[in-house]
Amino acid sequence: MPTTTSTPATGRGTVAASPGSFLQGFDWRRYIIYIGFALVFVAFAVTLGDDGFLTANNLLNIVRQSAIIAIIAVGVTYVIACAEIDLSVGSTAGLASVVTAMAISDYGLVAGIVAGLLVGVVVGSINGALVSLLNIPSFLVTLGMLGIAVGIAQWITQSAPQPILDPTYNLVFGGGNFGPVPGLLGWMAIVVVIGAVGLAKTRFGRKVLATGGNRMAAEFTGINTRRIKFQVLVISSVLAALAGMLYAGRLESGRFQWGSGDELSAIAAVILGGTSLFGGAGSVVGTLVGALLIGLINNGLVLAGLDTSQQQVVRGVIIILAVALARRK
Amino acid sequence: MSHVNESHSDVGHATVDVPAVRMRAIHKSFDGVPVLKDVDFEVRPGEVHALAGGNGAGKSTLMKILQGVYSKDSGAIEVDGRAVALSSTHDARAVGIGMVFQEFSLVPTLTVAQNIFLGVEPLASGLIRDREAVARSREVFARMEVDVDPEATLGQLGTAYWQLTEIAKALAQDARILIMDEPTASLAKHEADTLFDLVGRLKARGISVIYISHRMDEVFRIADRITILRDGRCLLTEALSDLTPAQVVEGIVGQQMDGELEYRLRAAHSGSADSTGAAAVPVIELRGVTAGPRVQDISFSIGRGEIVGVAGLMGSGRTELARALFGIDPITSGEVLIRGRAVKLANPRTSIAAGIAMIPEDRRAQGLVLDHSVRDNLLLPLLGRFRRGPLVDDRAARTAARELIQRFRIKVADDSRAVRRLSGGNQQKVVIAKWLGTDPAVLLMDEPTAGVDIGTKTEILETIRALADEGMAVLVISSEYSELLAVSDRVVVLRDGKVHRVLARADIPDEQSLQLSVQGA
Numbered sequence A: 001m002p003t004t005t006s007t008p009a010t011g012r013g014t015v016a017a018s019p020g021s022f023l024q025g026f027d028w029r030r031y032i033i034y035i036g037f038a039l040v041f042v043a044f045a046v047t048l049g050d051d052g053f054l055t056a057n058n059l060l061n062i063v064r065q066s067a068i069i070a071i072i073a074v075g076v077t078y079v080i081a082c083a084e085i086d087l088s089v090g091s092t093a094g095l096a097s098v099v100t101a102m103a104i105s106d107y108g109l110v111a112g113i114v115a116g117l118l119v120g121v122v123v124g125s126i127n128g129a130l131v132s133l134l135n136i137p138s139f140l141v142t143l144g145m146l147g148i149a150v151g152i153a154q155w156i157t158q159s160a161p162q163p164i165l166d167p168t169y170n171l172v173f174g175g176g177n178f179g180p181v182p183g184l185l186g187w188m189a190i191v192v193v194i195g196a197v198g199l200a201k202t203r204f205g206r207k208v209l210a211t212g213g214n215r216m217a218a219e220f221t222g223i224n225t226r227r228i229k230f231q232v233l234v235i236s237s238v239l240a241a242l243a244g245m246l247y248a249g250r251l252e253s254g255r256f257q258w259g260s261g262d263e264l265s266a267i268a269a270v271i272l273g274g275t276s277l278f279g280g281a282g283s284v285v286g287t288l289v290g291a292l293l294i295g296l297i298n299n300g301l302v303l304a305g306l307d308t309s310q311q312q313v314v315r316g317v318i319i320i321l322a323v324a325l326a327r328r329k
Numbered sequence B: 001m002s003h004v005n006e007s008h009s010d011v012g013h014a015t016v017d018v019p020a021v022r023m024r025a026i027h028k029s030f031d032g033v034p035v036l037k038d039v040d041f042e043v044r045p046g047e048v049h050a051l052a053g054g055n056g057a058g059k060s061t062l063m064k065i066l067q068g069v070y071s072k073d074s075g076a077i078e079v080d081g082r083a084v085a086l087s088s089t090h091d092a093r094a095v096g097i098g099m100v101f102q103e104f105s106l107v108p109t110l111t112v113a114q115n116i117f118l119g120v121e122p123l124a125s126g127l128i129r130d131r132e133a134v135a136r137s138r139e140v141f142a143r144m145e146v147d148v149d150p151e152a153t154l155g156q157l158g159t160a161y162w163q164l165t166e167i168a169k170a171l172a173q174d175a176r177i178l179i180m181d182e183p184t185a186s187l188a189k190h191e192a193d194t195l196f197d198l199v200g201r202l203k204a205r206g207i208s209v210i211y212i213s214h215r216m217d218e219v220f221r222i223a224d225r226i227t228i229l230r231d232g233r234c235l236l237t238e239a240l241s242d243l244t245p246a247q248v249v250e251g252i253v254g255q256q257m258d259g260e261l262e263y264r265l266r267a268a269h270s271g272s273a274d275s276t277g278a279a280a281v282p283v284i285e286l287r288g289v290t291a292g293p294r295v296q297d298i299s300f301s302i303g304r305g306e307i308v309g310v311a312g313l314m315g316s317g318r319t320e321l322a323r324a325l326f327g328i329d330p331i332t333s334g335e336v337l338i339r340g341r342a343v344k345l346a347n348p349r350t351s352i353a354a355g356i357a358m359i360p361e362d363r364r365a366q367g368l369v370l371d372h373s374v375r376d377n378l379l380l381p382l383l384g385r386f387r388r389g390p391l392v393d394d395r396a397a398r399t400a401a402r403e404l405i406q407r408f409r410i411k412v413a414d415d416s417r418a419v420r421r422l423s424g425g426n427q428q429k430v431v432i433a434k435w436l437g438t439d440p441a442v443l444l445m446d447e448p449t450a451g452v453d454i455g456t457k458t459e460i461l462e463t464i465r466a467l468a469d470e471g472m473a474v475l476v477i478s479s480e481y482s483e484l485l486a487v488s489d490r491v492v493v494l495r496d497g498k499v500h501r502v503l504a505r506a507d508i509p510d511e512q513s514l515q516l517s518v519q520g521a
Helices: A019-024 A029-051 A056-081 A089-107 A107-130 A139-159 A167-175 A183-201 A203-213 A213-218 A225-251 A261-272 A284-303 A308-325 B003-013 B058-064 B089-094 B112-116 B130-144 B157-170 B191-205 B215-224 B245-255 B267-279 B318-325 B349-352 B363-367 B373-388 B394-407 B423-435 B454-469 B482-488 B511-519
Strands: B019-031 B033-043 B046-054 B074-079 B096-100 B177-181 B208-212 B225-230 B233-239 B284-290 B299-300 B307-311 B333-338 B342-343 B356-357 B444-447 B473-477 B491-494 B498-504
Touching: A029 A284, A029 A308, A056 A089, A056 A183, A056 A203, A056 A225, A056 A261, A056 A284, A056 B356, A089 A107, A089 A139, A089 A225, A089 A261, A107 A225, A139 A225, A139 B363, A167 A183, A167 A225, A183 A203, A183 A225, A183 A284, A203 A213, A203 A225, A203 B112, A203 B245, A203 B454, A213 A225, A261 A284, A261 A308, A284 A308, A284 B033, B019 B058, B019 B096, B046 B215, B046 B245, B058 B177, B058 B208, B089 B096, B096 B157, B096 B444, B112 B130, B130 B157, B157 B356, B177 B225, B191 B208, B191 B215, B208 B215, B267 B423, B284 B318, B299 B473, B299 B498, B307 B318, B307 B454, B307 B482, B307 B511, B318 B356, B318 B444, B318 B473, B342 B373, B349 B356, B356 B423, B373 B394, B394 B423, B423 B444, B423 B454, B454 B473, B473 B482, B491 B511, B498 B511
Parallel strands: B033 B233, B046 B208, B046 B225, B096 B177, B177 B208, B307 B473, B307 B491, B356 B444, B444 B473
Antiparallel strands: B019 B033, B019 B074, B225 B233, B284 B299, B284 B333, B333 B342, B491 B498
16 A cells, blocks of 8 residues: 555645744735724824814714614625625515504504514515525516515505504614613624634534535535525525614614615625625624724714715725725626 | 545445445436436546546436536435435535536635635634634645645636646545546646546545546556446446446447547648649748747648647647637747748738638637527627628628538528537537638637537548648647547647657657657657
């Protein structure tokens, strides 16, 4: 029996075996989001320090404004890591907000919470079933659902805001604090921690990445990729519904407009955070930082005195730039 | 938890008398067409057993039954003397059957260790213990005696590492029967040597290997016995020491096709060479062409109506030469002359304009838009020609497409059918026809018959001859010597990116001598 230890492929792939070659293989692109976040933060701190950028209140504001996007984006991270897309999250949030508000006023607090979450389960199941059972591209399914969900929300409310008069609800979902911590921050922390561990450390998360990275390989390994695709779309919709309920709690009403356009911010946060648009690689912590970066930019631009139109232009440029830099190959 | 370690001790219990795998009287039909007829197949413990046969002989169907992908219509399968029912890949894995896929079944975005333990990750209170997966992967690689970093992201590693990861994946799940399907197809020579050493070590551990390969030298080098399938039947199972390579090839190919793969002196070529002699300007001439490390100082020429074959091992620069000539990879020094005039080949458009057409190696990825119709694919390079004002002249285009379909005998009822639905051979004909529509002076063909059945192969070779007869200069790159010898008037042998030798067809008595020249005896 030959005992030589041989390395194949000399000069082809290089394997990071020694510390030296490991450093060579250091992939700074993976950390671009953190570098970018730090750079933008420092830039704003220097230029906008006098405008109150660095005050605790303002910083807390940034987090508060980013929290709901971050929660939606955690779900979207799973979907994109699985090489699918969910465009219906913003509308689902709007629908969940009005359903929750209406159910609270008719049937009480518990019914409202259950009804709101049920919106997520139902929307996600429909999305998931169409994608995984009928093989319709998720882009089309969720594009359709985007219109359907917001349409239903507008229809059942006749475009009228649905006030929520239950103080407990408004306190728990968004308005109040967990001790010194703003409630929204608490919700965000819970979702991000569970989401991050779930994606990086559970078999389910690994199956999501495998399905997105090479569906055929995943199937050959015995992974039911249809079920995985169904599940990620349900997760995404349920988190979107939760986000809608938080909008409703914070603003003490349900409106079909809540969440409108959030799908784009969420997708931007996910891609900024280093999740591959082609699936197979994803990081929930990166998504959180991506969402915070978007919140940071919004906040800085407001403080800098740019009007809404200018903000949109600058935000667009920054996002394209960041994604271009973070793009792998 | 220590699955990995157990396979050491498991080796002893299987005695030589009980086959590791025994498939008996296997029948399988698809849509009423029998693919396997009464096939017996048996692998002993610690044996490397080659499985050979032509396209459509039933090899892959038989192996898919063994992996639980297809279910057999009738027959019996035993593993280690026990009858097993293999109704899913999961069942097959559970009884110790592992597959090293030809088209790799790994996830490029995950690390090596994550791939090895995909779906069977070591857990601690529900969470994956990546560190343990890495450690156990290291153990497996240590036992394989290869050096692979389990924490490297797979997508950044070369093909050879993918294969080692595949093998490790099977071994980590206690596979004792490994199916390897053309495992050296994408490996360089020294990588293949590493693999053969590894197969030897696996064998010494009592692991059985079913080795599917078209390459006779490999089969004779590492396999103990061979089973040859032909037309869905088991032709023979014998020890390789009792067989000659000629007998094996004859068993695989049969007799009927021999004539088709013979070289034929073609009137056009011999005529033009005789009448115009050396004074004729070659259609294409390469002078010291260099493009990257694998195309170094290449010089040769192709005359009108001539077919020049390019032979060389994997990695010798065969494909890279074609890429450089088609303007895909930049030519850094040297020049290319078309009909005596130097041309600059900066990109495929300039090459097409210079009269060069290329039929790429991977036709599905590079040559065809699979979801588009046969007609649209055929007309893609020609669109400019059928213009009526700003619009495409549909009627003229249709007529042209129909002519190409007839000329190349593409079997398709309706030219609006998607190319995806054609057979491999017919897809290849579409690629060839597509480029010939541009009336090129020089035709580059990289592995023109890869993955087509023998009937289509002879048709394609006949087409190549016919094109040369029309006056085209043809460069055929192929790893199949029989094919090169069937059509080439001269053969350029590449080695390490350089021209090793240029042989006239008359100076090559047989396949063996060409193989020797390529492999550098």
